[in-house]
Amino acid sequence: MSKSRNANGLAKRIVRQTSLKQSTASRLAKQAHVYLGSSVVDSSDPHQRRLEAYIAHVLADGFKDRQLNGALLGVRAAEPEGQSVKLTLESDMADEVLRHLLPRFDHFYGGVRGVAGLRIRGSERELKLHDAASSAHVTVTRADGGHIHLPSARDGEVLLWKRVPGGLSHDERQEAEGWTDSRGIEDLRVRDLLLSRILRCPGLVNSTAEPHGFANCYTHHAGDLVIEWCCGDTVEALCAGLLAHGFADDVPRANAVELISRHSAHLGDRTVILNRHESCLYGPNAEDVAASIRMDYES
Template sequence: MSKRQSNQKRVATNCSRATGMGYIRCLDSAARGLISQHQPVPDAVTPEQRRFEARIAHTLADALRDRQLDGAVLGLQGVLLQGEQLTLRLHPVMARRVVADLLPTFDAGYGGLRGVPGLRPRRRGGDLFLVDVSSAAQVCLHGLDPSRGPTLTGAERGLTPVWRDAPDRLSRVERDELVYWESDGGIGRSTDARDLLFSRILRRPLLINRAGASHGWVNTYTHHEYDIVFEWCCGMSAEALAEVLRASGIESTVGAIDFRPALGREPHAERIDMADASIVLRCLNAPWCREEDSEGNARILQSNLRRYQ
């Protein structure tokens, strides 16, 4: 075996372990030069696709919180990367809720938009796609029972389904939300670096899912538009998971993107930083998940399952 072939096999293994794609498919990508040791998971090609994927990851982190099942963080059990097409493999129980949380809906009680601005569901050849009406960005979904379809937000009190009222265009509230997302806050923050980082998290589900390997419990949330927090009860340390993510090329730079932070801060072993955006990792070492408290783990699982019934 040549050194080149050995490197390709190593890259293919890393790609498969990060995405859940088959080894042979990843090996073909390595042979064609689509992935490398430096970047074993391919990036989204366009800024619009990266922004769309970033909004999906950020929105799901805030919506799902501690409701994730079986260690399927953000509702994902894997991804398929085929050319420029990203397909998300959804947890079958979580799938309908995931789609509902992504559909843009104006919430009068909240006083703003929930979901991903510009996102619309489209049926194509039996598959469900989530498309961005303001660009060519899209993702395909697998794991959703086509006979049942997604849980679509209806006309409930105080809720306006923007995705249904404006099926082919951006509404005013969505345009305002996108302007806010793309703002640098007046201090020169790199929105492109943030979108790349969050898009990369979405494309590495099997790595971030290691957080829930012990008991399947992961909590996700955000503080603002520039971070996503993942915290879990026990098992793999946050520092170890950060190293696994770094080894997957998640911090690799791209020539056209400014990675200089606008705000000074010290690096942290349990945080992945890209310019001013962060992936924050926290292992809680929670007392309620110890071996002797198996009943506590069962209660958490049953409580989460009830939320999807």
């Protein structure tokens, strides 16, 4: 099938999925590198989607702009396993993924960091991270097949996943209730669906970090995830690629995607916020920044 026919097919899909006009959908489709690819595979279990969304949210806020080798959330690949998902982690980031995710009480912070209620089972080469309050879980391995090292407590930290292995601590329970509280979040179902898909679509979202090896991600509150970058795909090309893979499936059509400008877009009524700078922020210094990030991981 020709590129033009592929673009036309994607434009029609975008019109069906969103409230964008035909002319805008056609413009997006012409920028996409991927057309009607495989749709993302979701879990039908709401507890599983909620855990995956929580994981994506914590990793985004944890890594910010300290990625290696273009792995935005430390994830190289994701493969569905029944209702769950198996995540292949960027080898050099794998230990930090565990540090960010496993819950700990930080006395200096004054609260719980990580995914409240997350516990571990399995071997050093294949760990199962499971929710203490449900059957939801994800499996993680390193891309190089090596060992993933469990984090030790830093000054002022209590490792809750180790201290309370069979359930949730009081502080974790409060934190978990905050994640499931709908106050200030328009649609929890949409949040869980889209943030889960961020975790399950590393091949698409990692495109934002590939040009320099790092990008920037963060959160404002429990309802959103922001991705910012400067080089590589345009916002419209990334949106088109996400839509081609079914990223907006089952999201209310009016809220599926809003193009704020050529450099900014909102998916799922500001659940996922995409921002691309008009010009490169680093220029010839990008390699030095990447080297500095790597040195931090090696120290």
